[in-house]
Every structure is written in C-alpha cells, then in structure tokens.
Amino acid sequence: MFPIIDLFAGPGGLNEGFSSVKNDDGDYAFKTLASLEMDSFACQTLRLRATYRELVRTGSDLEPYFAYISGEKTWPETLRGDFKTAYTAAKQHVYRVELGEENRPEVDRHIALKLGPESQRGHWALIGGPPCQAYSLAGRSRRTGDETFASDHKHFLYREYLHILSKFRPTIFVMENVKGLLSSKNGDKSMFQTILADLTRLSSGARYEIRSLVVDADPDELEPSDFIIRSEEYGVPQKRHRVILLGIRSDVAHMIPRQVLTKADGAVTVRAALRGMPRLRAETSNRKPKIDQDWKAVQAKALQDVRAVEVTAKPDSAKNGSIAVAAYEAWVRESELALPVQNNPRAHMVSDLARYRVMAELADRIGKSPKYTDLPQSLHPEHRNIGKAGTPFTDRFRVQVWDSPATTVVSHISKDGHYYIHPDPSQARSFTVREAARLQSFPDNYFFEGPRTQQFHQVGNAVPPLLSKQIGELVAGMLQKLKD
Incomplete structure (x- = not known):
C-alpha cells in the first residue's frame, strides 16, 4: 500500500x-x-470513519458501527471489543x-x-x-x-x-x-x-x-x-x-x-441521487394557529396563480448516464441501514414553508428554479430593499430541480436551506444532511459527528x-x- x-x-x-x-x-x-x-467536529468524523475502514480491512464485525450511527447504541456501549481496538488505531493518524x-x-x-x-x-x-x-x-x-x-x-x-x-x-x-x-x-x-x-x-x-x-x-x-x-x-x-x-x-x-x-456517459441528476429517500415534512419554527391559518390562505392563493402560469417547453433535461447512475448507486447505497441516517429535516418558518411549496411547484412546471420575483407578491420576502432597483440576491430561494445535477453544495447550507429547496412540492422543505451528502456523493454509511449545523458545514x-x-x-x- x-x-x-x-x-x-x-x-x-x-x-x-x-x-x-x-x-x-x-x-x-x-x-x-x-x-x-x-476543526474538532471534523476530527471526530475523521476518527469514526477511520475506525470503520479499520473494521472493514481487518474483517471485523460492523454491527457496533451501524448500531452507533443509527442511534441504537450510545458511544460508551459501542466503544468495546474490536470496535475499541479499531478506534484506538484510527486515533493514531487523525491529528488536530x-x-x-x-x-x-x-x-x-x-x-x-x-x-x-x-x-x-x-x-x-x-x-x-x-x-x-x-x-x-x-x-x-x-x-x-x-x-x-x-x-x-x-x-x-x-x-x-x-x-x-x-x-x-x-x-x-x-x-x-x-x-x-x-x-x-x-x-x-x-x-x-x-x-x-x-x-x-x-x-x-x-x-x-x-x-x-x-x-x-x-x-x-x-x-x-x-x-x-x-x-x-x-x-x-x-x-x-x-x-x-x-x-x-x-x-x-x-x-x-x-x-x-x-x-461519465451522462449526468447523475438530483432525481437519481435522491431515489429511494423517504418523503418527509418539516416542522415549523413559529407554530401559532393564527400564523398557520394566514399562511395557508396565502399559499393556496399563490398555488392558484402558479397553476395558471402558461407552461412553455421545459429546458432540455440533462442526458441521463445509465452507467454513471449505476456506479453512483453502487457507491452510495448501504444495505445494512434500514433507514437513512442523519435525515431529519430542520424546522422552517411558516412563511418559508409556503414559499418552498409554491417555488417547488413552479420549478416543476418550468423546469428550472424560479427567482423570488417570479412569485406572487404575497410571497415576497419581507425585506426593506425588496422590489427596489438593483435588489441583490433575487435567487436567494433556489429549488434544486429534479432532472439536472444540483448546484454547488457549499458550507453556507449550515446557515439556512434557502438555496437547497427540495424539488418535491408536497415535502415543502430544504434538504436534510443526508440528502446534501448524497449530492456530494458521500456513501450512506458515512456519519458526520457534531450538531446538525456542523454536519452541514462539513458536507459543504x-x-x-x-x-x-x-x-x-x-x-x-x-x-x-x-x-x-
């Protein structure tokens, strides 16, 4: 070697x-x-991944590793036997x-x-x-x-x-x-x-x-x-x-x-990358009945407006690479995991959930991510400079479209999910850590240590x-x- x-x-x-x-x-x-x-959290991730590799290369039992990343065992319960031996070896080469x-x-x-x-x-x-x-x-x-x-x-x-x-x-x-x-x-x-x-x-x-x-x-x-x-x-x-x-x-x-x-023989699209992932809905971060009711009405009216948009021919979808997709799926899939790990959506403001839903539906109709200016005015962000000449970041809300590779996943995904809106309108949310990791081509058995913000930061x-x-x-x- x-x-x-x-x-x-x-x-x-x-x-x-x-x-x-x-x-x-x-x-x-x-x-x-x-x-x-x-970075201390990245070092923890490196040590855990090195432990996994050591277990694989020595033919040791992987059950403790999968039990840990699935949340079935605590760290003290996991750090025993062959896993502890592998972790001790892994620590020797990760240097903070x-x-x-x-x-x-x-x-x-x-x-x-x-x-x-x-x-x-x-x-x-x-x-x-x-x-x-x-x-x-x-x-x-x-x-x-x-x-x-x-x-x-x-x-x-x-x-x-x-x-x-x-x-x-x-x-x-x-x-x-x-x-x-x-x-x-x-x-x-x-x-x-x-x-x-x-x-x-x-x-x-x-x-x-x-x-x-x-x-x-x-x-x-x-x-x-x-x-x-x-x-x-x-x-x-x-x-x-x-x-x-x-x-x-x-x-x-x-x-x-x-x-x-x-x-590659063609593209691996967002659709291919997210195939098999569970359908999820996000919680709201300011859950009040009156707010919910108001925004549901705004969303319903906005969806009416969006569905009235005349659909022209969608942009050509990326050429699907059958060999590339097969290679990608073989690389990321993990049969030992019943459910994807680190796949909980973060909570969003009710107003953002309404925007996400409407923008995802509009993106599905026109085949590209709309700008906020394409939305009904009722869904425009409540910023002082919105609508003025030279307004920056008109694409601050971005839907990742199904039939194309995603835009670049960057560390700013740890701050908010506005640039990483799920293309499925019924899910109305931003991507999870695992979905972002899929777009980065991390295997499903790759676990990121630390709070969710740090997990996103590492992926990006x-x-x-x-x-x-x-x-x-x-x-x-x-x-x-x-x-x-």
Missing part, C-alpha cells in the same frame, strides 16, 4: 475516495498515515492541529514520525486543499471594502502545503481549491500564478511537474482554466467546479505518461468522494508504474 498524508482534511472527502481504491489484486492501494485538520507557521515544528515532527526514515519511505502521495474562503467568489463578495482582506492569513495557507512539499518531497501531490482561485488577486497579483510560481521555488530544490487531470497537454501549454474539474461530468450529482493540481516530482515525471479522468466543505476515488485510481496507477 502506498502511504498518503492528508492536509486540511475536513471531514475526509478526498481521503474517502483514495482509501477506497483497490489495485488489480483486490488489495487496498493506499494507507493513510496522517490526516491533519483543525491548525496549520500555520507557528505550528510548523510540531507538524513536521508528526509527519516525520509517520513517514519514518527518509531512506525507507519509498513512493507516497500528499493530498489536501487549503481553506478556500479567501478565494471563493462568495467570500470575496462578503468582504468588499474590508481593508484587512488583502492581509488575511487564509490567502497564504497554501504555503503550509508547499512547506511540506519542500521538506518531505512526496512523489505525487493533489491540491484542491475553489474555481475562484483563478480570478482571485492579492493586491495586483494573481493568486493562481503566485502559487504556480511558488511551486517552482521550493526551498529544498525539489521540482514538480504540474499536470491537468482533464486536459491531456504538455504542462507548458496548459491554461489556468485547464485545471478546472467539473464534478457533474464525472458522475457526481452536483455542478461543483474546482481547481485541482496534480504534481509529479520532476525526477520521476518522465517515467509516468500523462493521464486524464474519463468522463468536502471534496466529493466519488470524484476523489477516480483521481485516486489514476494516482495509484502512476505510483504502481514507479514501483514496477
């Missing part, structure tokens, strides 16, 4: 994909030596630490201990994605006019990744970040070009050939856009576009032919595991060529 070190690990989406890869002999291709992450200059000596010692003496390391891979808030379009928008933005340390956390590249010289690395990195600037400098330049000036003298995973071209001929991976083109039911760099150490790059990911911050698995398969094949 090839060792991997996972930086800025989050809840483990990138690691999950790599850890599932098997070689031609049916053995696992990778072994995680260390996952480094600063904030990556930064002040913690470099501590982090270096930890990684050196895990990798062992340099002469005995062999080929290994570094994976991870430095935090992206400083590069994301939404993050930059929220901080317009903020004089401290240019000096935000989050701009430069990629240097911790580069420091570890320089000090430990992995054979291959995979670095992930948001698409906004390509247009992000610090002062008058492009952050993307700055990162590429820094990769050519590692203090150790190590050099890496930077390749695209989607465009087969000489590194010198690649454009910045050639590093964008569109997840929906690779069997993930979500339009998640990310910049991913594949780096191969220059002394071995000539031994590894260029390879790119194989596109992750790399889709099914995409990561495909990247891991390419990396495993490259490392195997060097080994052979």
Whole structure:
C-alpha cells in the first residue's frame, strides 16, 4: 500500500475516495498515515470513519458501527471489543492541529514520525486543499471594502502545503481549491500564478511537474482554466467546479505518461441521487394557529396563480448516464441501514414553508428554479430593499430541480436551506444532511459527528468522494508504474 498524508482534511472527502481504491489484486492501494485538520467536529468524523475502514480491512464485525450511527447504541456501549481496538488505531493518524507557521515544528515532527526514515519511505502521495474562503467568489463578495482582506492569513495557507512539499518531497501531490482561485488577486497579483510560481521555488530544490487531470497537454501549454474539474461530468450529482493540481516530482515525471479522468456517459441528476429517500415534512419554527391559518390562505392563493402560469417547453433535461447512475448507486447505497441516517429535516418558518411549496411547484412546471420575483407578491420576502432597483440576491430561494445535477453544495447550507429547496412540492422543505451528502456523493454509511449545523458545514466543505476515488485510481496507477 502506498502511504498518503492528508492536509486540511475536513471531514475526509478526498481521503474517502483514495482509501477506497483497490489495485488489480483486490488489495487496498493506499494507507493513510496522517490526516491533519483543525476543526474538532471534523476530527471526530475523521476518527469514526477511520475506525470503520479499520473494521472493514481487518474483517471485523460492523454491527457496533451501524448500531452507533443509527442511534441504537450510545458511544460508551459501542466503544468495546474490536470496535475499541479499531478506534484506538484510527486515533493514531487523525491529528488536530491548525496549520500555520507557528505550528510548523510540531507538524513536521508528526509527519516525520509517520513517514519514518527518509531512506525507507519509498513512493507516497500528499493530498489536501487549503481553506478556500479567501478565494471563493462568495467570500470575496462578503468582504468588499474590508481593508484587512488583502492581509488575511487564509490567502497564504497554501504555503503550509508547499512547506511540506519542500521538506518531505512526496512523489505525487493533489491540491484542491475553489474555481475562484483563478480570478482571485492579492493586491495586483494573481493568486493562481503566485502559487504556480511558488511551486517552482521550493526551498529544498525539489521540482514538480504540474499536470491537468482533464486536459491531456504538455504542462507548458496548459491554461489556468485547464485545471478546472467539473464534478457533474464525472458522475457526481452536483455542478461543483474546482481547481485541482496534480504534481509529479520532476525526477520521476518522465517515467509516468500523462493521464486524464474519463468522463461519465451522462449526468447523475438530483432525481437519481435522491431515489429511494423517504418523503418527509418539516416542522415549523413559529407554530401559532393564527400564523398557520394566514399562511395557508396565502399559499393556496399563490398555488392558484402558479397553476395558471402558461407552461412553455421545459429546458432540455440533462442526458441521463445509465452507467454513471449505476456506479453512483453502487457507491452510495448501504444495505445494512434500514433507514437513512442523519435525515431529519430542520424546522422552517411558516412563511418559508409556503414559499418552498409554491417555488417547488413552479420549478416543476418550468423546469428550472424560479427567482423570488417570479412569485406572487404575497410571497415576497419581507425585506426593506425588496422590489427596489438593483435588489441583490433575487435567487436567494433556489429549488434544486429534479432532472439536472444540483448546484454547488457549499458550507453556507449550515446557515439556512434557502438555496437547497427540495424539488418535491408536497415535502415543502430544504434538504436534510443526508440528502446534501448524497449530492456530494458521500456513501450512506458515512456519519458526520457534531450538531446538525456542523454536519452541514462539513458536507459543504468536502471534496466529493466519488470524484476523489477516480483521481485516486489514476494516482495509484502512476505510483504502481514507479514501483514496477
């Protein structure tokens, strides 16, 4: 097995994909030596998932794990026997630490201990994605006019990744970040070009050939856009576009032919992703008979108006990928679970439930998510600037339509569900944690620790595991060529 070190690990989406890869002999291709992450709840999730993998790889009984994530057993009742042994082993590689200059000596010692003496390391891979808030379009928008933005340390956390590249010289690395990195600037400098330049000036003298995973071209001929991976083109039911760099150490790059990911035969849609999920209704967060009665009347009138809308031809649905859907379902389904876990809808204001119901029905009629301006005025949000010229966020309520991959699931889903309205009008609610996890391609047996807000946050911050698995398969094949 090839060792991997996972930086800025989050809840483990990138690691999950790599850890599932098997070689031609049916053995696992990778072994995680260390996952480094600063968030305490994400670390709990990482430890639990590592425990599950340890149980699977040792052929141990999985019943305690499923009993725990289903809520049938408490943690003290679960932490016994083989499960306790697996959990003890899992804890050894999940390391809670904030990556930064002040913690470099501590982090270096930890990684050196895990990798062992340099002469005995062999080929290994570094994976991870430095935090992206400083590069994301939404993050930059929220901080317009903020004089401290240019000096935000989050701009430069990629240097911790580069420091570890320089000090430990992995054979291959995979670095992930948001698409906004390509247009992000610090002062008058492009952050993307700055990162590429820094990769050519590692203090150790190590050099890496930077390749695209989607465009087969000489590194010198690649454009910045050639590093964008569109997840929906690779069997993930979500339009998640990310910049991913594949780096191969220059002394071995000539031994590894260029390879790119194989596109799916079509889309995995929201309908395919949610197939088999129970139909649920949300509770209300301000349940008063008078309010209920008023909003029921408003909703009924709005539905009348919506049903009177003349339906033109719906936009063409995404081409369904039969092979991609089958691969997705085989990846996410778990036969040991009678019901999906972490699938309770959150409560909503009665007014929002009315909007969700009407917007979902309108979306079903026109084949796309409407803006709030498409609603009857009675359902417009009660904001002071609503209806004025230049009103921002006219799409602040967004229905995820059935016959297309979802829009990007982001960490803001932890704040509210307005951008993630269920397409079924009769359910009139936002997505659950499990439904969001399905759109991110997490297996149904993947459990997120912490309060529900933190569970949503972890899901939104992750790399889709099914995409990561495909990247891991390419990396495993490259490392195997060097080994052979």
